[in-house]
Amino acid sequence: MQITRRAALLSALALAAPRGARAQPPLPPVLFVHGNGDHAALWMTTLWRWESNGWPRDRLMAVNMPDPLARDDDAVPQPGRSGSAEQTDRLAAFAEELRRRTGSPRIAAIGNSRGGYPIRDLAAHRGGGAGLSHAVLCGTPNRGVYDWPEIRNREFNANSDFLRRLNGGTTDVVPGTEFLTLRSDANDVFAQPRAIWSPTPDRPTGTDVDGPELRGATNLVLPGLDHREVAYHWRAFREQFRFIAGREPATLAVTAEAEPVLDGLVTSTRGGPATNRPVTGAVVEVWRVHPATAERIGEEPLHRETTGADGSWGPVTVAPDWSLEFVIAAPDHPVTHSYRGPYPRSSDVVHLRPARPLTAAERESGGGVLLFTRPRGYFGIPRDVVLVDGRQPPELRPGVAIAATATLRLPAAELGRPVPCIFNEERVVARAWPAAENRIAVAELTW
Template sequence: MSIRQPILTRRHFLAGSAALGLSTALPGCATRYDQAAPIVFVHGNGDTAALWHTTFWRWESNGFDTDRLFAIDFPYPLARSVDATYQAYRSSSTDQREQLAAFVAEAKRRTGAPKVVLVGSSRGGNAIRNYIKNGGGAAHVSHAILCGTPNHGVLVSDKALVGSEFNGASPFLRQLNDGPTEVVPGLAWMTTRSDNADKFAQPDGAALGMPGQPTGVTAEGPALKGAKDVVLAGLDHREVAFHPKAFAAIWEFVMGSAPATTGISAESSPLLNGKVNDIVRGAGTNMPVAGAVVEVYETDPKTGARRVMVHKQTTGEDGYWGPFRASSRATYEFVVITPDHPTTHIYRSPFARSSQILHLRPGVLTDKDKAAASSVTISRPRGYFGAARGDIVTFDGQPGPGIPPGIPVNSTSTLLLPAGTAQRSVVCRFNDEVIAVQSWPVADNRVVIAELHY
């Protein structure tokens, strides 16, 4: 089975840029960096390019040219159980290395830049290291920044995860870490990591489903000999890539000084677009879905009730559902209708800026969900929920289910409304972000997701 290469087109990707080289000033705004090295963002295991959209907004808010920011969307983002053994709808470390190489080449062609900056979250760092060391990437990369990457594995074992690229004893990681230094010379390296809140950098295997078993890994697991090591205290596995503090650290490493802001400057009428990505056998892919119907409704921010339909489109072969001109003051419901998945209602808080990587995946209904009147999930793609650090996760003011004490390990919380409950408003909250939804009935094969930006 061949793996389709990610395609980089103007329609598909927004841009901005990283700071190396010349800059020009724009009247009435911050310095604009439009001749800098482009940045290529690389998502993690099972993820999509969409996770980077708030990161893009921060780069743009500091004056970066949109056309110099790129995010790869690996077709099959989940790693194989055994890296060297074919597994349907999953990718090997070699697959991702080759796809990243092609993506970087296209980003360079589009911008005319001699080199790019690579920024990877979690597994994305594996692809970056493999490309630089084994795929000729050292000649094309100026900076490599690895955020929460399990550079020494999520465990070191000859009994568990044997052959996985996430095992520190695997041939893959052993060869990457071989030598007196663990980085390839000739470019600048940085790692960002948590002090103790990364679920995949723990001495105990509880987060891996092996409580009480030592992993052979510590909080220092993502650090590399030869790289600048930045510790972001209290942040979780995903936040060390997507949090404003992570943005500030990355900007300063590339630019040499702190960003003007870690906030996001709003546009009045952002332009939005993205793909509908497929789910196969319960596993998320980034393969486009043709023939999906996407409806977008402006909603009442207090109740989630529909005010008016503002967009409707059936996807073509490329899976794209837009473009759609939004308001940065409005809340929205995205409805994804496909023949092979539940009708999925995705509610979002206002979009501050434009994005072309707002990819949508249909939801799934478990047997447990199907016994309820409605299934409503709060989803945080760019971080986890941490009760111990005081995160507030509530449905209608009541604590969200499934958030254990201790380190942050879950990025979703699901409320199952009991059978017989009528459709109603549910107010979902994570700290300062509040999204009101409607509880559509499971009996009609519908699932509800409140997807957080931050």
């Protein structure tokens, strides 16, 4: 059944691929690797931009690392977390799958944050240029996030066995593979001289804003962008495309399709760190909603599916201008009502994670909880306009962009009314649900 559904979706995506593009030489397949704790869905808008510039869908592959969070000690197994060697093994298998699928002997790879580590390791210790033509590392903490002795062998420690092995030579690049790094000027929370992200914000880290750079690589600075934006922003896409394609992209915008087809996986946040392992028995509904009020349109959802062993919840066909509500009812998780703006193009990485558990106080309050979240970047104050229900969230502080989620708690009397959530020019309207029913709402930004 899994093979049949996957084949059907790929067929639908192929039919929706752009037509009329000028004939070009074969384009290298591109592998996309997410960062610590993340999943393939973060590359969705980047994939759309590559497709809008004529890159065939079957030559683009965004992967899910099963246990995306790093261990506290890279050498010590830890439930639900992965070590550096495991990440490289997984990436090597994904790279071989992409080469086999496309018939190309060499591929390009793009990684965000931790996702750059296995790309470097693959190039340096798994054959280098023989299989990897380009390596693009976006916000990867190549010199570590800190150098603290009490967590000396955590993967992000500058003195970890892993980073000392990667950084111990006279150069950081590998013959036969072209390397590009993209970093912020000073707005990357994990490339800072002091640990502003920690409970000890004044503690020196031993690194600085230029920590993502590599000796021997092409190193570019994208001023003002944050830790995730240096991978997922349109400015980052332009540099990625130019480096791999050898030319400017024809467009930085996303070209809409007439009937986007959406699919993805439901994965777990239960009982520990978030993973990308599929959830069986989750019920997913997809509703069309009014963009101004989040009111459901129609008496029945567009789609309802109970996930099997593969975790797949789709596919569903939508229009490129529809606002949507995804309802994810997964065993032992809160029922999550995820409100999202339109999907202009097809995607098979619309992965759904239920929201965090509600606290006892939240469930007993009689009201509701709404999370405003930006998966592909952070909220920067005063760089960005961030408004939830007409107010700037009080937890957002000026300075380096550090938070990707804001929380609104509503009393019972205000449940069910529209709540506008604004990030610059992007707007998502959501509705809060009763926390007493173990329900939580999420307004999720696309861009």
